[in-house]
Amino acid sequence: xxxxxxxxxxxxxxxxxxxxxxxxxxxxxxxxxxxxxxxxxxxxxxxxxxxxxxxxxxxxxxxxxxxxxxxxxxxxxxxxxxxxxxxxxxxxxxxxxxxxxxxxxxxxxxxxxxxxxxxxxxxxxxxxxxxxxxxxxxxxxxxxxxxxxxxxxxxxxxxxxxxxxxxxxxxxxxxxxxxxxxxxxxxxxxxxxxxxxxxxxxxxxxxxxxxxxxxxxxxxxxxxxxxxxxxxxxxxxxxxxxxxxxxxxxxxxxxxxxxxxxxxxxxxxxxxxxxxxxxxxxxxxxxxxxxxxxxxxxxxxxxxxxxxxxxxxxxxxxxxxxxxxxx
Amino acid sequence: xxxxxxxxxxxxxxxxxxxxxxxxxxxxxxxxxxxxxxxxxxxxxxxxxxxxxxxxxxxxxxxxxxxxxxxxxxxxxxxxxxxxxxxxxxxxxxxxxxxxxxxxxxxxxxxxxxxxxxxxxxxxxxxxxxxxxxxxxxxxxxxxxxxxxxxxxxxxxxxxxxxxxxxxxxxxxxxxxxxxxxxxxxxxxxxxxxxxxxxxxxxxxxxxxxxxxxxxxxxxxxxxxxxxxxxxxxxxxxxxxxxxxxxxxxxxxxxxxxxxxxxxxxxxxxxxxxxxxxxxxxxxxxxxxxxxxxxxxxxxxxxxxxxxxxxxxxxxxxxxxxxx
Numbered sequence: 001x002x003x004x005x006x007x008x009x010x011x012x013x014x015x016x017x018x019x020x021x022x023x024x025x026x027x028x029x030x031x032x033x034x035x036x037x038x039x040x041x042x043x044x045x046x047x048x049x050x051x052x053x054x055x056x057x058x059x060x061x062x063x064x065x066x067x068x069x070x071x072x073x074x075x076x077x078x079x080x081x082x083x084x085x086x087x088x089x090x091x092x093x094x095x096x097x098x099x100x101x102x103x104x105x106x107x108x109x110x111x112x113x114x115x116x117x118x119x120x121x122x123x124x125x126x127x128x129x130x131x132x133x134x135x136x137x138x139x140x141x142x143x144x145x146x147x148x149x150x151x152x153x154x155x156x157x158x159x160x161x162x163x164x165x166x167x168x169x170x171x172x173x174x175x176x177x178x179x180x181x182x183x184x185x186x187x188x189x190x191x192x193x194x195x196x197x198x199x200x201x202x203x204x205x206x207x208x209x210x211x212x213x214x215x216x217x218x219x220x221x222x223x224x225x226x227x228x229x230x231x232x233x234x235x236x237x238x239x240x241x242x243x244x245x246x247x248x249x250x251x252x253x254x255x256x257x258x259x260x261x262x263x264x265x266x267x268x269x270x271x272x273x274x275x276x277x278x279x280x281x282x283x284x285x286x287x288x289x290x291x292x293x294x295x296x297x298x299x300x301x302x303x304x305x306x307x308x309x310x311x312x313x314x315x316x317x318x319x320x321x322x323x324x325x326x327x
Numbered sequence: 328x329x330x331x332x333x334x335x336x337x338x339x340x341x342x343x344x345x346x347x348x349x350x351x352x353x354x355x356x357x358x359x360x361x362x363x364x365x366x367x368x369x370x371x372x373x374x375x376x377x378x379x380x381x382x383x384x385x386x387x388x389x390x391x392x393x394x395x396x397x398x399x400x401x402x403x404x405x406x407x408x409x410x411x412x413x414x415x416x417x418x419x420x421x422x423x424x425x426x427x428x429x430x431x432x433x434x435x436x437x438x439x440x441x442x443x444x445x446x447x448x449x450x451x452x453x454x455x456x457x458x459x460x461x462x463x464x465x466x467x468x469x470x471x472x473x474x475x476x477x478x479x480x481x482x483x484x485x486x487x488x489x490x491x492x493x494x495x496x497x498x499x500x501x502x503x504x505x506x507x508x509x510x511x512x513x514x515x516x517x518x519x520x521x522x523x524x525x526x527x528x529x530x531x532x533x534x535x536x537x538x539x540x541x542x543x544x545x546x547x548x549x550x551x552x553x554x555x556x557x558x559x560x561x562x563x564x565x566x567x568x569x570x571x572x573x574x575x576x577x578x579x580x581x582x583x584x585x586x587x588x589x590x591x592x593x594x595x596x597x598x599x600x601x602x603x604x605x606x607x608x609x610x611x612x613x614x615x616x617x618x619x620x621x622x623x624x625x626x627x628x629x630x631x632x633x634x635x636x637x638x639x640x641x642x643x644x645x646x647x648x649x650x651x
Contacts, residue, residue, distance in 0.1 A: 066400060100433035109432045116399055117432060121423050127392020128424065134393055135400035138352060138378060145396070161389030168384065319434045320468045321493040324520040324567050 009216055011280045015290075017059060017215045018273045021051040023294050024075045025270055027084070030298050031074070031091065035249045039306075041093050044105040047075040049213070049244030052269035053178050054079035056210075056218025057146060057237070060226040064143040066114035066132045068125030071106050072178075072243075073118030076148055080115045082108070084301035094308030101311040102319075114143075123149055123156035126175070130162050133173035133234075144172040144229045152183035154192045163236075167203040170233035174226060177236065178212060180243040185255050200236045212239030213269040216276055242267050328509040336478035337367045337443070337499065339514065340485035341405065345375045348403060351489060353380045354390055355407030364409045365445065365504050387413055391420030391442070398440040398494075399428065405489060410456045411446035411498065414464075425494040426469030437492035443485070445501035447538050447588055448625045448632055457625035459537075459589035464496045465566040465598075471519055472566040474498040476540035479510040480563055483517025491519060498565075500538035500588070522569035524576060528556035531582035531646055534573055534599060536562040539586045539637060546642035557646060565595055573599065574607055581612040582649040586642055591619030613649040618642050 009017075028046045035044055047054075054075040061067075061080075069076040077087060082098065090097025090108050097103075098110050109117035116132060119125045129147030136143040153159060154177075166173045183191050200207035206228060210221045218239055225235050242264050246253045253261070265271075277287065331339075344351050353359075353368060359382035362369030372380040383390050387408060394404040408414055414421070421442065429437045448457035465472045471493055475481040481499065488495035525540070526547055533543040540561045547557040558576050562568055577583050583603055585596035596617035603615055618637050626632050 068396065098433060099431060099435070102433055103431045107427075107431045109435065111399065111432065111435045116396065117428070119424075121419055124392060124419060124424060127389045127420060128396035128399070130389060131393030131396025131398070131402075131404070132400040133396075135397045135402045139350075139401055145400075158388050158392065161384075161386035162392075164384060165386060165389055165393070316430070319430050321429060321471060322437055322491070324471075325518070326520050326567065326569065326571065 011282060014216070014276055014280055015282065017055055017219060018277055019290055019294070020055040020079055021215060021270055021273055022291065024051045024054065024078050026291070026294050026298055027078060028074055030302065032249055034302070040091050040105070042104050043248045043250070044091070045072040045248050046245045047072045049242040049264060049269065050178055050180060051075055052215035052218050052273070053176065053212050053239045053241055056215045057176055057222045059219040060222040061146065062143070064114065064141060065146065066116055066129070066136070066143065067146045067148065068116045068129035068132065069118045069148050070125055070150060071118060071120055071122070072150065073108065073148070074105070077108055077110065077115055077118065081113045082110045082115060084297060085304050086110070088301040088305035089308045092305045092308065093311070094305055095311040096305070096308040100316070102316055123153035123158045125149060126153070126158055126162040130165055130171065130173055133166070133171040134169065136172050137169070142230065144174060144226065146174045146176055148176050148178060151177060151179040151181065151188040151192065154188070154196065155183065163200070163203045163205070166234035167205050172229050173234045174229045175234070175236040177238040178241055179238055180241050182243050182247070184247045196236065196238050205233065206235040208235065208237050210237060210239045212241030213267045213272055215269060215273050244268070328511060330507045331478040331510045332505065332507050333478045333481050334366055334504040336482040336510065336514070337485060338369060338371070340482045341368060342371060342374065344405070344486060344489040345371065345379060350401060351379070351403045351405065352397070353405050353407070354383055354394065356383055356385055356409055358382060358407050363407060365501060367407065367443070387416035388420065391417035392424060394440045395420055395424045395428065395438055398438045399436060403439045403489060405441040405443060408442055408444040411444045411460050412455045412458050414442070414444055414460060417442070421464070421470065421494065422467050426467045429493060430469060438494050439492050440494050441485070441488045441497055442494070443497045443499065445499045445504070447500040447502050448636055449502040451627055451629055451632060453627040454624040459587070459620070461496070461498050461565055462589060462594045465595060469494070470566060471495040471564070472498065473519060473564045474500070474537040475563060476503070476537055476561050477508050479508070479514060480517050480561070482510070482514045484519065484563060486516040487519050490516065495519070498537065502538050517563065520564045520567045520569060522560050522562045522564070522572040524558060524572065525561045526557070526559040528558035528580065530556045530580060531584065531649055532558045532560060532573070532576040532580045533584050533586055533642065534560045534562060535586040536565060536595070537588065539588050542637060542639050543586050543642060545639035546646065549639060549643050550646055555646065555650065568599070570602060570606070573603060577603060577607045578610045581610055583611070583615045584618060584642065584645050584649060585615070586618045586637060588637060589619055590622055591617050592622050594619055616645045616649055618645050
């Protein structure tokens with residue numbers, strides 16, 4: 001399989017995938033430090049170890065396609081093209097943030113690029129993406145919607161309703177399960193009795209599994225399945241991936257076996273992507289330049305966010321709903 | 328003036344909205360081929376097609392979430408939830424998603440969706456098909472809530488709700504569906520947030536909405552026979568509600584009773600009473616009273632339900648108390 005992937009992806013494509021993943025990784029590592037230093041309020045859920053999924057899936061999407069994300073949504077946001085300035089300013093709670101400091105990490109959204117929001121409610125993005133797909137279909141757009149969800153959401157009844165509705169209406173909707181094996185602080189294996197691979201055929205829609213840490217595998221499979229969704233209707237892509245950090249940043253993960261955490265290094269999606277580049281004879285120097293460039297962009301965004309202003313309370317309050325003319 | 332049934336006014340509002348705006352779609356269980364459980368959408372599939380008047384499976388949670396996603400992606404969905412009791416199943420989509428999106432995304436976009444749902448008892452529909460739960464929604468920042476009492480405002484508030492950029496819950500009292508009233512030749516939208524004084528009076532103010540407005544009118548008739556003139560204010564909108572019109576009436580009558588079919592405890596009446604006690608304290612000649620349903624589930628048996636529903640007599644008794 002990997003040989004055909006290598007044949008399918010040229011150096012430029014591979015470098016783009018690698019750069020997009022590295023950007024997410026470096027952004028989240030930077031966020032982790034900012035969080036530890038007390039600069040990021042609230043709590044954040046990092047997707048370190050899962051970068052190949054958003055980057056692989058988004059490589060198959062167009063600007064008109066829409067996505068609904070999860071509480072672990074930084075990767076989806078950045079891979080869809082969210083500007084770093086607005087992203088960091090939002091996470092730091094500034095007026096200059098994409099959501100003017102009202103959403104933060106768990107609700108960051110950029111509707112202008114079809115990113116319909118991270119979401120604080122497990123599984124909620126499923127039905128939002130379903131509705132977005134319905135709009136694409138009824139308004140005769142050539143766009144599709146993508147619902148990202150984790151294996152924790154396999155316990156939510158909403159998944160069944162959405163799979164049934166998507167199949168019934170032949171909606172241009174791709175379900176992407178990021179299966180990292182964890183439902184917050186508990187292994188999903190102790191909570192979920194079925195495999196998605198066994199469930200999906202009951203709805204009469206295609207199911208495809210992928211190594212979620214191999215960006216070449218994800219992007220190749222995503223290209224095929226997205227083409228199917230655009231042409232014929234809904235499908236499910238399950239990506240088996242790894243959560244290399246805690247449920248939230250600061251989670252001591254006492255519930256996790258240290259040996260499991262250690263073994264994750266071998267499956268690091270950045271490392272796997274780098275392997276592909278090495279095989280394409282991309283030199284270390286180019287990778288170093290890439291890293292330097294990414295870090296510069298991140299530092300510029302962090303500096304801009306730090307210089308941002310606090311949101312105004314009355315302005316925020318007035319946005320609860322569109323003001324009603326009472327007289 | 329022509330007469331129109333409440334349910335036909337809703338049907339006409341939906342038809343006119345579908346006609347006026349191609350982004351409007353109707354969604355719900357049995358709304359298309361069957362024309363709606365109460366007939367609100369009858370004939371609309373034939374006129375506008377199954378692509379826009381969409382029958383759905385019994386999947387309230389996903390449909391409400393889908394309405395949010397569709398509204399964020401260019402449609403104006405109008406979702407029918409067959410009984411207000413079933414809105415328990417759509418709470419995440421309405422409370423955490425629809426209500427929050429505009430604020431939470433920094434005003435990037437509003438969520439122009441409408442949920443139509445019937446509440447109210449009187450049909451022996453029992454504890455799970457009769458509840459008045461509008462206070463739950465009025466309590467959630469980001470949602471607008473309206474509750475029309477007559478055909479003209481049923482038409483007008485629904486048109487305003489569909490045209491509104493934000494999520495609006497349109498609560499219809501199912502006991503009113505078959506009622507008729509005169510309406511203007513040309514029906515117009517009724518602005519959200521505006522109450523109407525539907526009966527002027529100098530002695531006390533009865534504030535109400537939905538089906539209970541008719542209870543208040545009946546009570547006002549009884550009181551008039553005793554020489555007591557009650558002013559009746561139909562709130563029409565619950566969130567936001569028309570504080571100024573209520574205050575204006577109170578400052579003339581100096582006595583206030585809030586009447587609704589919903590359970591009295593922790594309800595719309597409590598909010599209005601508290602607010603008027605605050606800003607209208609100097610105008611009050613008597614304590615503000617509430618007349619609502621007792622704190623119990625809506626019972627099935629006619630014998631029980633008759634006693635459960637707030638009656639004109641209960642309003643008359645409350646009026647005598649504030650005038651004593």
